[in-house]
Amino acid sequence: MTEFVIMGLLPNIASDLLPALSATSQEDALSQAGWLISLYALGVVIGAPTIAGFVARYPRHRVMIVLALALTVFNALTVVLPTFELVGISRFLAGLPHGAYFGIGALVAADVMGPGNRAKGVAFILTGLTVANVVGVPLGTYLGQEFGWRAAFAVVAFVFAVATLCITFFVPKHPGEPGRTMRQELGVFRIRQVWFTLGVGAIGFGGFFAVYSYIAPLVTEVAGSPEWVVPIVLVLMGLGMTAGNLVGGHLADIDLRRTLLFGLAAMAVVFALLAVLSFWIVSLSLIVLIVGFVSSVLSPTIQTRLMDVAGDNQSIAAAMNHSALNIGNSLGAFLGGVVIALGWSYTAPAWTGAALALAGLLIALLSYRVEARRPAAPVLVAS
Incomplete structure (x- = not known):
């Protein structure tokens, strides 16, 4: 919820924190408000490997307590800080613990589930993210529209x-x-397949965020629906994400490679369909449901692939998945804002998402081709 609720409230945030710009150009104000998404993502990118590498030696349950407390404090700052610049700082700070928090949780779950079921364990943790998109994000969006966007972050x-x-x-x-030491954990950056997998997450999954970041104007401006429809569409997105995440964990344990490649190809197709069929709210809602499903099939798949290729650098690898996805968050939100600001309409982010998904597919294909030429090191399961 802390990451996604802002996406349904961008118009409200823009009008509140950027009133002068919003009065002259709604597109420019929305594009600048999208920076708050990018700042949060930047915090995740920086914080995930740094914090995870530093805390690898400490008991994981205690680390999770400290990180959850930090997330409480930094999200509370978003509620009270008055200006766009200060809110941006609070979003950056809130992003810092994010990757380590979910990464360590995924390691604990994967260990509990045992060999052969690691992707299911990862999917179980990520189900929290998808349930938030069914309940928390739509509820937060509704509260933000009715009582001001800060109410949503108070709930967070x-x-x-x-x-x-x-x-x-x-x-x-x-x-x-x-x-474990920080130096040992940083050894993960010497593994070529780790970089390929991070590229798949950052670029391929970035297509999802290009669409999700601007779902509100897609509903109101393109489909011509009232503002109260936005939370309903977000619920549909969340339902698709919840189902896709659980199915993705199952499929990845069966055949991770096929799940990854077919998932990226399918994501490009559904984004293109969204761009074409978003002018009618019924077709838009149906495609959004499918977008949520297909995109979330990839979440546990990419996480598990990264853990597979990281060797014994499991703590930092699990957290770096969230760095990669939030690079995608930042990249997708930025490029989506750029094409809107250029006047290419509110359907342009969907085409941008399709292009990013195809780029991610090419990276994945290259990764497996390189891997086939050089046998990978044995996979070590975190203890």
């Missing part, structure tokens, strides 16, 4: 406070890796 801060307590009392003790 409250949820993280509850999560901190829940982790404290219910997540079992889970040891870290006492012998």
Whole structure:
């Protein structure tokens, strides 16, 4: 919710924090408001490998408590800070713990599920993200539209406070890796396949964020529907994401390669369909449901692929997946804003997303071709 609720509230944030620009050019104001998405993503990109590498030696359940508390505080800052610039700083700070938080959670779940079911464990953790898109994001969008966009982030801060307590009392003790050092963890960057996989996540999955970041104007400006329809469309997106995430975890455990390649190809196709069929709210809603499903099939798939190729650098690899996806978040939001600002209409981000998905597919194909020429190192499962 902390990452996605802002996407349905960009018009509200733009009119509140950028009133002068919004009055003269709504497109430019929306494009600049999209920077808040990019700043959060930048925080994830920087924080995920840095924090994960530093805390690899510590008990994972305790690390999760500290990170959840930090997410509580930084999201509360978004609620109270008055200007666009200060809100931008708070979004950057809130992004810093994000990748390590979800990455460490994924390691704990994968370990609990055991060999042969690691992708299912990753999918279980990521289900929290998708459920947020069914319940939290639409609810937050509704509250933000009715009571001001800051109300949505007040809910986010409250949820993280509850999560901190829940982790404290219910997540079992889970040891870290006492012998690991930051230098050892950074060895992951010497593995070529890690870079390929990060590229798939950053570029290929960036297509999803090019679409998702501007879903609100797509509903209101292109389909001509009232603002209250936006949360309903977001619910459909979240339902698709929840189903796709669970199916993706199952498929990735069966055949990760096919799931990754077919998922990227399918994502390019549905984005193109969205661009063509978004002028009618019924077809838009149906395609959005499919977009959510296909995109989320890739989430546990990319995470598991990265853990497969990272060797014994599991802590930093699990977190870096979120760095890659948030590079995609930043890239997609930025490029989507650029094509809107250029006057190419609100359907242009969907075409941008299709192009990014195809680029991700090419990277994945190249990755497997290189891997076929040189046998990969044995996969080590995190303990």
